[in-house]
Amino acid sequence: MAEVNIHDIIKPENLAYRKSKILTDNVMHxxxxxxxxxxxxxxxxxxEEQDLQSKTVGITPVGCxxxxxxxxxxxxxxxAHGRAPALATAVKRLMPDRxxxxxxxxxDLAAIGTAETIHTCNRGENILILFINNGVYGMTGGQMAPTxxxxxxxxxxxxxxxxxxxxxxxxxxxxVALLPGTCYVTRQSVSTAAGVKKLKxxxxxxxxxxxxxxxxxxxxxxxxxxxxxxxxxxxxxxWMEENMxxxxxxxxxxxxxxx
Amino acid sequence: MEKEIRLMKGNEAIAEAAIRAGADGYFGxxxxxxxxxxxxxMEANPQATTGMVVLQAESEVAAxxxxxxxxxxxKKVMTSxxxxxxxxxxxxITYIAGAELPCLVxxxxxxxxxxxxxxxxxxxxxxxTKGGGHGDYHLIVLAPASVQEMADFVELAFDLAFRYRNxxxxxxxxxxxxxxxxxELKPFKKRSEEILPWAxxxxxxxxxxxxxxxxDLDPERQERFNLKLIAKYREIEEKEVxxxxxxxxxxxxxxxxxxxxxxxxxxAIQLARAEGIKAGLLRPITLxxxxxxxxxxxxxGVKGMLAVEMSxxxxxxxxMLSVNGKTRVSHYGRMGGMIPTPEEVVxxxxxxxxx
Numbered sequence: 001m002a003e004v005n006i007h008d009i010i011k012p013e014n015l016a017y018r019k020s021k022i023l024t025d026n027v028m029h030x031x032x033x034x035x036x037x038x039x040x041x042x043x044x045x046x047x048e049e050q051d052l053q054s055k056t057v058g059i060t061p062v063g064c065x066x067x068x069x070x071x072x073x074x075x076x077x078x079x080a081h082g083r084a085p086a087l088a089t090a091v092k093r094l095m096p097d098r099x100x101x102x103x104x105x106x107x108d109l110a111a112i113g114t115a116e117t118i119h120t121c122n123r124g125e126n127i128l129i130l131f132i133n134n135g136v137y138g139m140t141g142g143q144m145a146p147t148x149x150x151x152x153x154x155x156x157x158x159x160x161x162x163x164x165x166x167x168x169x170x171x172x173x174x175x176v177a178l179l180p181g182t183c184y185v186t187r188q189s190v191s192t193a194a195g196v197k198k199l200k201x202x203x204x205x206x207x208x209x210x211x212x213x214x215x216x217x218x219x220x221x222x223x224x225x226x227x228x229x230x231x232x233x234x235x236x237x238x239w240m241e242e243n244m245x246x247x248x249x250x251x252x253x254x255x256x257x258x259x
Numbered sequence: 260m261e262k263e264i265r266l267m268k269g270n271e272a273i274a275e276a277a278i279r280a281g282a283d284g285y286f287g288x289x290x291x292x293x294x295x296x297x298x299x300x301m302e303a304n305p306q307a308t309t310g311m312v313v314l315q316a317e318s319e320v321a322a323x324x325x326x327x328x329x330x331x332x333x334k335k336v337m338t339s340x341x342x343x344x345x346x347x348x349x350x351x352i353t354y355i356a357g358a359e360l361p362c363l364v365x366x367x368x369x370x371x372x373x374x375x376x377x378x379x380x381x382x383x384x385x386x387x388t389k390g391g392g393h394g395d396y397h398l399i400v401l402a403p404a405s406v407q408e409m410a411d412f413v414e415l416a417f418d419l420a421f422r423y424r425n426x427x428x429x430x431x432x433x434x435x436x437x438x439x440x441x442x443e444l445k446p447f448k449k450r451s452e453e454i455l456p457w458a459x460x461x462x463x464x465x466x467x468x469x470x471x472x473x474x475d476l477d478p479e480r481q482e483r484f485n486l487k488l489i490a491k492y493r494e495i496e497e498k499e500v501x502x503x504x505x506x507x508x509x510x511x512x513x514x515x516x517x518x519x520x521x522x523x524x525x526x527a528i529q530l531a532r533a534e535g536i537k538a539g540l541l542r543p544i545t546l547x548x549x550x551x552x553x554x555x556x557x558x559x560g561v562k563g564m565l566a567v568e569m570s571x572x573x574x575x576x577x578x579m580l581s582v583n584g585k586t587r588v589s590h591y592g593r594m595g596g597m598i599p600t601p602e603e604v605v606x607x608x609x610x611x612x613x614x
Contacts, residue, residue, distance in 0.1 A: 053461070053462055053464075054461045054462060054463045054464070055461045056461055056462070057332070057459050057460070057461060059328070066474065067474075069468075069470045069472065073462065073468050074461075074462055074468055075459035075460065075461055075462050075468050075469045075470070076459065076468065076469075076470045076471070076472075077327075077328060077331045077459050077470075077471045077472075078358075078470070078471065078472035078473065078474055079324065079327070079328075079354075080324065080327075080350055080351065080354050083320070083321070083324035083327070083350075083351070086316070086320075086321040086322075086324035086325045086327075086328065087324055087325065087327055087328030087331070088328060089314070089321075089325055089328065090284060090286065090312075090314075090324075090325035090326065090327075090328035090329035090332075090334075090336065091328045091329070091331070091332055091459075093284070093312045093314065094283055094284055094312055094329050094332055094334050094336075095332060095460060095461075098460070098461055099461075115317055115318060115320075115321065116317070116320075116321055116324070118317075119316075119317035119321065
């Protein structure tokens, strides 16, 4: 059998995918099947393609993505739980020519950081808020989140979320879309190749709007949590499509008015 | 512009001094008795002149986290509040200390606990000097006793904060914040355009990415970081102690007081001396670092020290630790927004002398 060299197979003309230079070589700590890794990758690709590395300041949350700064080769600030939009507000106001984003989970953005989220959007800060909604507190072990679906079981709603006791899951994208300060509000997902492409388009648009000073861009990524949901990655994606998408429908909620 | 003399409130002096010191940003939330700082800055609109950003945040929590974000960019940023608001800021302050960032926090103290009162107090001494939030850390704490010092300490606090990459606090109170005095303002300083090597301003090709965080999940590394912080605090204690003395050379009894209480005690030692009591005053200007060594030296030659504070007795604990049993130490204080009179201090000094 003839020896085959890897370079004989991987040639530029048949290269389907290349790891973004903005992604570091650190091994991600995310669980198999988790949407965080893909979302990081898409964001990294946009930063690379738009040549934004020297202009980017990212703000990481408290939650599963607390260590995001290990994975993207850009300047990062690590915020207290829920406070990323406050940090981003100051960064952008003090350095208006930078690309500033926050990356937050549902507990961070929609529970403890609700005030910061609402008021940052209401002021129309020229930043991107990237919101990963998987309906559960992942890092702390699968507790009920503000976005946990009705009847959904978690370690703090072991009999399923009772909306009479705990209220209904909060739709943050719909709420911030009502505020004049947001220019672009969209809900995406990364469970399919098509979804990944759409998210990339959405982030690219958000970059453009930020440099046009149009206001806050808010991109929700409806995601999964195989570990927290106690499912395989395949089951988790199926469950997400059947249960999360009907409650959190994908698509644009608000797009900028062309001036 | 040249030096300028104006009649101002303490709060206004802080605001004006911040603009003149070349501050890059102020983030605040209204609370009595310090709202004039935010009001003054909004009216002065320094964004149009020096480029200083002024923003009214949605809460004290948001304001201190804006300070965190700005400080992480290497900017000269500050916030101000009063006691209940400063309690809310503690989360952000401990993150800023843990991330080793410079900033200025002003506390125009009012009586507590809880909502307490809007009148002056000195009951946040423990919170200011012992850390305040969770974890092992200290702020550099300056205690102004006049409107002039409210203005002067803004630049000093920023200088110290940047020198040590540590948050600094001006611990004032409602009396100094609200009273009007003559103040000599320094000329305007240009805002710095220097990009600090550790700041998160966007990663150029020439350097590694900068990460501002207070997180380290490795306990050995985290402990090494704690030890580094402690070494920094020891250095601050060696180099940055500031205090002022009045008639301590021949004193039998020394009053120890800062801020508003120190002004009252200045009068009290005059009254005491008129009655033949040889009283002196030591006024700590830095509360952290505390003038421990000087108090210990003075303790050898006096019959006692009386800490006078508008609190139930907080700084007195540091006085006791400083003198380490060398002399008698006691405390006299008023609370809840009450301010002692000089006569009252003398009466209590006499009671202390009687023992």
